[in-house]
Each structure stands twice: as structure tokens, then as C-alpha cells.
Amino acid sequence: MNASIITIGDELLIGQTIDTNSAFIAQEFNKVGIWVKRRVAVGDVAADIEHALDEEAQQSQIIILTGGLGPTADDITKPLLNHYFNGKMVIDPGVAKHIEYLFREVYRRPGPISERNKKQAEVPDVAKVLHNANGSAPGMWFEKMINNRKTVFIALPGVPHEMKGLLSDEVIPRLLQHFKFPHILHRTAVTAGMGESYVAERLIDFEAKLPKQIKLAYLPSYGMVKLRLTCQGTHIRKMEEETDLLFEEMTFLLQDILLSKKDEPVEAVIGHLLLQQGKTMATAESCTGGNIAHAITRIPGSSKYYRGSIVSYDNTIKEALLQVPAGILQAQGAVSSETVEAMVKGALQQLGTDYAVATSGIMGPDGGSDRKPVGTVWIAAGNEEKIVTRLLQLRFEREQNIEIATIQALLLLRKVILGKE
Incomplete structure (x- = not known):
């Protein structure tokens, strides 16, 4: 059983908005045995959307669309689907009541509800309405015989939290009732x-x-x-x-x-290790600007082992808060093995943890020299007994360099915790 995902919106094509909806839909479909065969992005152009519907209906028995269901003029998906399935626009009483509830009780908007928002209750009479508990744009379910097989078309809002709620509460349960999946x-x-x-x-x-x-x-x-x-x-x-x-x-x-042995990031692996050992950690970051701290704290329960961070972007902060000796900064420079080692020592002392990790480098696009070109990064990890440093020579753009340095620092910390460095 194949599915196709069509995401709608000019903002997707110009890169203004990153399409996270397709990834979520594919993951959730995969859990119940629906294989996503194709993902297509189209702009707010009726002919392009209709062409995508025709194309995907030849490939898949389930076509799911996201986007274009809002109240503004560029939201053309609903009238287009009405025309595509030869329907007539009607007011759905349940949706109208839900919109009234949202604006009066949830949003608490003063004054009358605008005609534009009331119009959200209009749906094609050939569609089954899917209740959107998190917003005013309802989902819609259409069916059509194509190549002697029933094909299902499902339209969902593009707002991620609305789409997720509809997919979990309405779409997947209905699909499981209609089809038997491997x-x-x-x-x-x-x-x-x-x-x-x-x-x-x-x-x-x-x-x-x-x-x-x-x-x-x-x-x-x-x-x-x-x-x-x-x-x-x-x-x-x-x-x-x-x-x-x-x-x-x-x-x-x-x-x-x-x-x-699980699909999990290195920061989650470190969390497991620290919990098993009953240990804590801290971060002392310069060039990564708190990105390691962000990675660690994305993991639920990280407060049990993560104490905090000192983001010492400027040398005066390295000296004042991490107690990096001025002599090291003057003689070796901020981007050096000696500096990141001192940063780890300072983090261990100032934040009172068992382990610490540190970074200092030149992420680009400028700021390098012949001796220390752009992409030169020193990382360190350790405890009171031992601190390990490592030099990275990165060659990518700034954002990639930050991400690579973050991952390499965490991988080094894992090895230190395991006693493999």
C-alpha cells in the first residue's frame, strides 16, 4: 500500500519554510505499514496542484495534502478540491460551532468573528469532514475510483501542530478501518x-x-x-x-x-551513561555558542545529569568565569589545546560536575590566519583525573562547522566517560 505526500505553498519552494510535515507523516505512516512512495512540493498554483493530484493518483492509493486551507486569498486548496471532485461548497454546522468556540473561549477575541474566519466552515459537500481540535481549518477526506481501485485523498492544514493532531486522531484511525496494511x-x-x-x-x-x-x-x-x-x-x-x-x-x-543499538543521537547516549553512573556534566563553549548545551537539553530528563553551561565567547569571560589564565590566552591564543583544557577545568570547578566538555575555534567565514585557518577548532572533555583534547580541521560553512564540532565534542565526551580515551 503506497502513499504520496503533496505539500502546498510557495514558501516551501523558495525555502522560506522548511517542510517538517512530510517527515512526520512518513514516520507515522511507516509505523502502521503505509509506505510513502513519493513526496512532492508544489506552489500556490491551481494547475500545478491539479497536475500533482493526477500524477500521484497513478502512483498511490493514498494521497495526503498539507497546506493551503487557511482563510487568506493565497489559500486555494479547498476551492480547488471542491472543483476537482465536482462538489458544492456548504457550511458544515460542526465546523461553524467549533470556530465560534475557538474565537470566543480559546482565543478570546473581542468583537464579531470576521466573515473570512466564518468562511472556514465551508467545505465541499463531497468530502468527509475531519475534526481539527487545534484550529479552525477542518481536514477533508475524499474518495475516488481510479484504475478500478478506491483512492483516498486527504487534505490537512499546513500548520504543523494542527496537522499532527489530525493525522493522529482522525486520519490514521480511519485508514486502519478502510485498508489492511502489511x-x-x-x-x-x-x-x-x-x-x-x-x-x-x-x-x-x-x-x-x-x-x-x-x-x-x-x-x-x-x-x-x-x-x-x-x-x-x-x-x-x-x-x-x-x-x-x-x-x-x-x-x-x-x-x-x-x-x-537504537536510532538515537549521541547526546541521548551520553545521558544514558551518566544516569547509569550517577554522574553529572557541564559545558564550556566558545565557538559553538551554546549548541552543545542545546543538544543536551533537548533530551527529556537531562536535568538529572546536566548542570549548565558557561558560553565564554569573549576572552574576558574565559578569564573571569572559567578562570582561564591570561598567560595561556596571550601565549597560546583562545584557539588552542591549552585553552580548552583550562576551560574544562574551570567548568568542573565553577559548576561542580563530574565531567565537562569545551570548544574553542574559528567557524568562519573569516577570522582565520595562516597558522590557524578558518575551521581550526579545539575540543576537550574530561574530569578531575584526566582531560583529553583534540584538534579538528573543518572545511565547511559556518553552520556545518558548528554542528560538526558539537557532535565531535560529544563523541569525545562519550569516550572519556567510557574510559576509552
């Missing part, structure tokens, strides 16, 4: 410290013997490679047994570079 099973491992091609070399024999219903995917990122085994079938118990055995074999072959 099972899709994933097992993901995360490795660190070895490039994708080298990891693949290790798994040549393993990959060659995989049964046809199980596929291996390589998903590289900065300093890490995810390996995902995917199995499709109808007998879930048999699928789990077969996939789990192969997953254990694969992770055994990669045990020296294995970061996690």
Missing part, C-alpha cells in the same frame, strides 16, 4: 568514527546473504553512520525473530564502532 519493521544501529564506505566494506558478506524481504540502508551524517534493517511482511512475529537475529549479527560485526 507490517513494516525497522531495526537501527548507530556507529561513530568510521566512514560509510569503510562500514560497508565490513558488511559485504553480511549484506550479500540478506533475504529479499530485508534491506539494509546506510544513513551517514557528521562523524556517524546509521544502519537500518527494514523488513516488510504479514507475519509480525516471524519478521521480528528474523530481523532481530540479523540485527544482532550486524551489530556484533561493528561492535568496536557501535554507538547505539
Whole structure:
């Protein structure tokens, strides 16, 4: 059973808005056995949207659209769908009542509700209305016979929290009632410290013997490679047994570079380690500007092991708050092994933690020199007994350099915690 996702809006095409809706829909569909075959983005142009509907209906039995359901003139999806399915616009009493409730009780807007907002209650009479508990634009469900099969078209708002609520509360339960889906099973491992091609070399024999219903995917990122085994079938118990055995074999072959047997970021792995040991950590950041702290605190429950950060972007802050000796800054410079080592010591003392990690570097696009070019970054991690430093020579743009330095600093901290450095 294939699905297509059509995202609508000029803002997506010009890069003003990042499409997170497609990723969420694909993940949720995958959980219930719906395979997303294609994702298409189109602008606010009626002919383009209609063309996308025609094209995707030849590919998939489920077509889901997001965007263009708002109250403004550029929101053309609803009238277009009314025309596409030969419907007539009517006021839905349930939607009208919900809009009244939102503006009076939730938004508490003074004065009368505008005609533009009241018009949100208009829907094509050929659509089943899907209740949007989080907003005024209802979802809509259409059905049409195409190539002798029932094809479902579902229109959802583009606002992410509204779309998510509708997908979880309305769309997926209805799809499960209408169709019988196969099972899709994933097992993901995360490795660190070895490039994708080298990891693949290790798994040549393993990959060659995989049964046809199980596929291996390589998903590289900065300093890490995810390996995902995917199995499709109808007998879930048999699928789990077969996939789990192969997953254990694969992770055994990669045990020296294995970061996690789950699809999780390195900051989550560090959190598990610190909780197991009953230890705490802090961050002392210069060039990463708090990005490591942000990564750590994205993990629920991080307050149990993370104390805080000192973002010492300026040298005066390094001296005053982290107690980095002025002599080191003058002789070695802020971007040096000696400075990040002193930053770790200062963070351990000032924030009273068991571990600390530090960064200092030149992220670009300028600020480098012949001796320390743009992309020169020193990272350090350690505790009271031992501090390890490492030099990175990065070659990307500023944002990428910050992200890579963040991940490498966290990977170094993990090794320190495990006693592997």
C-alpha cells in the first residue's frame, strides 16, 4: 500500500519554510505499514496542484495534502478540491460551532468573528469532514475510483501542530478501518568514527546473504553512520525473530564502532551513561555558542545529569568565569589545546560536575590566519583525573562547522566517560 505526500505553498519552494510535515507523516505512516512512495512540493498554483493530484493518483492509493486551507486569498486548496471532485461548497454546522468556540473561549477575541474566519466552515459537500481540535481549518477526506481501485485523498492544514493532531486522531484511525496494511519493521544501529564506505566494506558478506524481504540502508551524517534493517511482511512475529537475529549479527560485526543499538543521537547516549553512573556534566563553549548545551537539553530528563553551561565567547569571560589564565590566552591564543583544557577545568570547578566538555575555534567565514585557518577548532572533555583534547580541521560553512564540532565534542565526551580515551 503506497502513499504520496503533496505539500502546498510557495514558501516551501523558495525555502522560506522548511517542510517538517512530510517527515512526520512518513514516520507515522511507516509505523502502521503505509509506505510513502513519493513526496512532492508544489506552489500556490491551481494547475500545478491539479497536475500533482493526477500524477500521484497513478502512483498511490493514498494521497495526503498539507497546506493551503487557511482563510487568506493565497489559500486555494479547498476551492480547488471542491472543483476537482465536482462538489458544492456548504457550511458544515460542526465546523461553524467549533470556530465560534475557538474565537470566543480559546482565543478570546473581542468583537464579531470576521466573515473570512466564518468562511472556514465551508467545505465541499463531497468530502468527509475531519475534526481539527487545534484550529479552525477542518481536514477533508475524499474518495475516488481510479484504475478500478478506491483512492483516498486527504487534505490537512499546513500548520504543523494542527496537522499532527489530525493525522493522529482522525486520519490514521480511519485508514486502519478502510485498508489492511502489511507490517513494516525497522531495526537501527548507530556507529561513530568510521566512514560509510569503510562500514560497508565490513558488511559485504553480511549484506550479500540478506533475504529479499530485508534491506539494509546506510544513513551517514557528521562523524556517524546509521544502519537500518527494514523488513516488510504479514507475519509480525516471524519478521521480528528474523530481523532481530540479523540485527544482532550486524551489530556484533561493528561492535568496536557501535554507538547505539537504537536510532538515537549521541547526546541521548551520553545521558544514558551518566544516569547509569550517577554522574553529572557541564559545558564550556566558545565557538559553538551554546549548541552543545542545546543538544543536551533537548533530551527529556537531562536535568538529572546536566548542570549548565558557561558560553565564554569573549576572552574576558574565559578569564573571569572559567578562570582561564591570561598567560595561556596571550601565549597560546583562545584557539588552542591549552585553552580548552583550562576551560574544562574551570567548568568542573565553577559548576561542580563530574565531567565537562569545551570548544574553542574559528567557524568562519573569516577570522582565520595562516597558522590557524578558518575551521581550526579545539575540543576537550574530561574530569578531575584526566582531560583529553583534540584538534579538528573543518572545511565547511559556518553552520556545518558548528554542528560538526558539537557532535565531535560529544563523541569525545562519550569516550572519556567510557574510559576509552
